[in-house]
Amino acid sequence: MAQTLLRTPLYDRHVALGARIVPFAGWEMPVQYAGVIPEDRAVRTDCGVFDVSHMGQLMVEGPRVEDLLQGLLSNDLSKIGDGGAQYTLLTNDAGGIIDDLIAYQEERTRFLLVVNAANKDVDYRWLKEREIRGSEVTDVSDEYGLLAVQGPRTFERLGIEEGAPFTWEMGELDGIEVMINRTGYTGEKGVELGCMADDAPELWDAVLARGATPCGLGARDTLRLEVCYPLHGNDITPETDPISAGLGWACALDKEFTGVDEIRRVKEAGPVRRLVAFVMEDKAVPRQGMAIEGGGEVTSGTHSPMLDEGIGLGYVPSAQAKVGTELTIDVRGRPRRARIVKKPIYKKESS
Amino acid sequence: MTHPAAAETYPDDLKYHTEHDWARIDGEEATLGITWYAQDALGELVHFEPPDEGSTIAKDESYGEVESVKAVSELISPLSGEVLEVNAQVVDAPEKVNEDPYGAGWLVRIRLADTAEVDSLLDAAAYKQHLETL
Numbered sequence: 403m404a405q406t407l408l409r410t411p412l413y414d415r416h417v418a419l420g421a422r423i424v425p426f427a428g429w430e431m432p433v434q435y436a437g438v439i440p441e442d443r444a445v446r447t448d449c450g451v452f453d454v455s456h457m458g459q460l461m462v463e464g465p466r467v468e469d470l471l472q473g474l475l476s477n478d479l480s481k482i483g484d485g486g487a488q489y490t491l492l493t494n495d496a497g498g499i500i501d502d503l504i505a506y507q508e509e510r511t512r513f514l515l516v517v518n519a520a521n522k523d524v525d526y527r528w529l530k531e532r533e534i535r536g537s538e539v540t541d542v543s544d545e546y547g548l549l550a551v552q553g554p555r556t557f558e559r560l561g562i563e564e565g566a567p568f569t570w571e572m573g574e575l576d577g578i579e580v581m582i583n584r585t586g587y588t589g590e591k592g593v594e595l596g597c598m599a600d601d602a603p604e605l606w607d608a609v610l611a612r613g614a615t616p617c618g619l620g621a622r623d624t625l626r627l628e629v630c631y632p633l634h635g636n637d638i639t640p641e642t643d644p645i646s647a648g649l650g651w652a653c654a655l656d657k658e659f660t661g662v663d664e665i666r667r668v669k670e671a672g673p674v675r676r677l678v679a680f681v682m683e684d685k686a687v688p689r690q691g692m693a694i695e696g697g698g699e700v701t702s703g704t705h706s707p708m709l710d711e712g713i714g715l716g717y718v719p720s721a722q723a724k725v726g727t728e729l730t731i732d733v734r735g736r737p738r739r740a741r742i743v744k745k746p747i748y749k750k751e752s753s
Numbered sequence: 754m755t756h757p758a759a760a761e762t763y764p765d766d767l768k769y770h771t772e773h774d775w776a777r778i779d780g781e782e783a784t785l786g787i788t789w790y791a792q793d794a795l796g797e798l799v800h801f802e803p804p805d806e807g808s809t810i811a812k813d814e815s816y817g818e819v820e821s822v823k824a825v826s827e828l829i830s831p832l833s834g835e836v837l838e839v840n841a842q843v844v845d846a847p848e849k850v851n852e853d854p855y856g857a858g859w860l861v862r863i864r865l866a867d868t869a870e871v872d873s874l875l876d877a878a879a880y881k882q883h884l885e886t887l
Contacts, residue, residue: 422796437797438822620796620823685844687800687820705799705822712800734818734825736802 410455411547411602419616427520429456432618441621442628442707445588449553450617451609454594455602458522459543460529463512466536471513474532475505476644476665478654482507487568487585489652491644492517492525497664498640499647501525502632504585506570516548516594518634547602551609552592552625559612562593576608587622589629589746624704627713628748630679636690637677637701637715646673646717648745676723677701679745682712686738688731695730695737696722706748713747714740761789764855768871769880770813770831775855778871783832786859787819787850790884796821798847803839803861810836810863812870817860819847832870834863 407430416423421432432453434441444450462471471479477490486507492500501521506514517525522543529539557564560575562582570583581596597605610616623633632638638647645653645668655666675698682688688703694716703714718729729740767775773791777784792798800820810816815827816836840859843849850858865871875883 433823434796439797439799624822685800686802687825689825705820707822710799 408456410453411599412453412455412606415603415606416453416616421616421618424619426619427456427518429519431456432616434618434620435616438618438620438624439707441615441617442624444615445553445590445617445621445625446708447554449551449555449559449592449614450621451606451614452550452552452617452619452622453548453606454550455547455599456519457543457548458515458517458519458525458541459546459548459596460515460517460522460526461512461540461542462515462529462537463540464537465511466534467511467513470529470532470534470537471505472657473659474529476653476659476662477505478657479505479507479513482568484509485569485571487570487583489568491649491652492528493644493659493661493665494640495661495664496640497643497661497668499634499638499642499644499649500528500640502634502638502649502652504583506581506583514542520635545599547597547599547605549595549597549602549605549609550586550588550592550622551595551614552586552588552590553614554591556590556592556614559614560593560609561612564591567591575605576611578605578608580605587631588625589631589748590625621707623702624707627702627704627715628706628708628746630715630745630747632677632715633702642677642717643668643673645669646675647677673720675717676720677715678718678723678742679747680714680716680729680740680742681709681747682714682731683728683739683741685712686731686733686736687712688714688716688733688738688740693732694718695732698722698729700731708748712740718742759789759792759851759853761793762855763788763877763881765877767855767877768831768874769877769883770829770874771880771883772813772829772831774829774831776831776871776874777855777859778865781865781868782837782862783834783865784859784862785831786854787828788880789854791826792851792854792858795819795824795826798850801843801847801850801860803844804836806836806839808836809866810834810861812873819850828860831874832863833866835866836861836863838862
C-alpha cells in the first residue's frame with residue numbers, strides 16, 4: 403500500500419539537525435538526534451524540546467458544546483474554567499478507551515482537544531457523528547504547530563512564568579504568538595507551545611536558541627514510560643477499560659457518558675487484571691507483547707535511561723498485581739525476573 | 754553523559770560478514786564484534802545477551818543479541834567455533850560497543866572449528882562495497 407507520509411512544518415529543521423527520521427502514525431518524525439539516552443537525561447535535568455505538531459487538534463465549539471463533550475468524555479469538564487486544561491478519555495459503548503487526550507477550555511463554548519496522531523481521524527469521526535445542534539467539531543490540526551518544551555529549567559530558559567500545571571494562556575515568545583499550555587508527557591515541569599503552522603520553524607529556532615535540547619520520539623517514549631503515563635495503542639486501547647488501566651481518577655462516574663455503566667460495573671466488581679509498572683531484576687529489556695507468567699502481558703517496555711535498567715508496563719491478573727510481586731517475563735524464550743513497583747517508576751529522589 | 758560515538762571506520766586487518774559482524778583472526782582463534790554500521794543503525798546499546806562460555810556457535814547463525822533502547826538485533830556469527838570468552842565489560846556497559854566497536858567493544862573470543870571458513874568472509878574494501886548497496 404503506497405501511502406504518502408505526512409511531514410510537520412519542522413521536517414527540514416529535523417533533517418538539518420541530523421535527526422534519524424522514522425515513520426510514525428502516518429508521519430515522518432524524528433526518533434532521535436544525539437541519542438535517546440542523552441535526550442531523556444536532558445529533559446530530566448535541564449530542558450528539551452519535541453516537535454509534536456503531528457498530534458491531532460480538534461476544535462469543538464458552540465453554545466451546547468459542554469452538553470456534547472460531557473456526554474462523550476470521561477472526566478468532568480465542569481471542574482475546569484477558562485484557561486484550564488484536563489486529561490480525559492474518549493470512551494466507547496463498552497467503556498473501552500478510543501483515545502486519551504487533553505481538553506483545553508478557551509471559554510465555556512469553545513474547547514480545543516489535543517489527541518493522539520494515530521487516532522485523530524477516528525476521534526474526529528466519532529465526535530462529528532455525535533454532534534448535536536449547537537455544537538460543531540472542526541479538525542484544525544493542519545493550522546497549528548505544537549512544540550513540547552519540558553524539563554526543570556524550561557520556565558527559566560523560556561522566560562515564561564511557571565504557573566499552575568493544567569492551565570494555559572496566550573502569550574508571546576521572542577515575538578511569536580503562542581498558546582502556552584502547562585501540560586506535557588514527561589513527568590517534568592514544562593509547557594506545550596501551540597503556534598500558527600507558519601510560525602513553527604521560527605518558534606523552534608527560538609526555543610533552541612534559548613538552550614533547549616532537541617529530542618525525538620525515542621526519548622518521548624522512555625520519558626513517559628519512566629513516569630508510567632500510558633500510551634494509547636499499547637497500554638490502553640478500545641478493548642481496555644479505564645479502571646483496569648488505573649485511570650479511574652480521570653472518570654467522573656457520577657455523571658453520564660458513553661460506556662459509563664460498564665466502567666461502573668468494572669469498578670464495582672473489581673477489575674480482572676490491572677496495569678502494573680515493573681522493573682527488571684535480571685538484565686533484559688522488556689518489550690510490548692512479551693508474556694508474563696501467570697497470564698499477563700507486557701504492553702510497553704524499554705530501557706530506562708535514568709535508572710539504567712529495563713522497565714515496563716503490563717497487565718497481570720489482579721491477584722498478582724500487588725507492589726513487590728515478582729514477575730517472570732518471557733524474553734524471546736528466556737525467563738527473566740521483574741518486580742512490580744509503585745508508579746511512577748522514576749521519581750526525582752530515586753536518581 | 755553523552756557517550757562519544759566512534760567515527761565511521763572499517764579496519765583493514767579485520768574480516769567482515771554481510772550481516773555487519775567483524776572477526777579478528779589470530780591463528781586458531783578469532784575475536785568477534787559488530788561493525789560501526791551496525792552499532793550506528795541500532796543506536797546506543799543498552800543490553801548484550803551473550804552466549805555461554807564453552808558453548809559452540811555456528812557460522813551464519815545467531816549467537817546472541819544486542820539491544821538499543823528501541824530495537825533488538827540478533828548477532829550473526831561470521832565463523833563457527835567454541836566460545837572461549839565473553840567480554841564481561843560489554844555485558845556490564847554495552848555502550849562500549851558504540852564508543853569503540855573494534856576495540857573495547859569486542860563481544861566474544863572463539864576457537865575456530867574450521868579455519869577455512871575465513872576465506873568466505875569479506876575484506877574491508879568488499880564490505881564497504883556491500884554497504885553501498887544497502
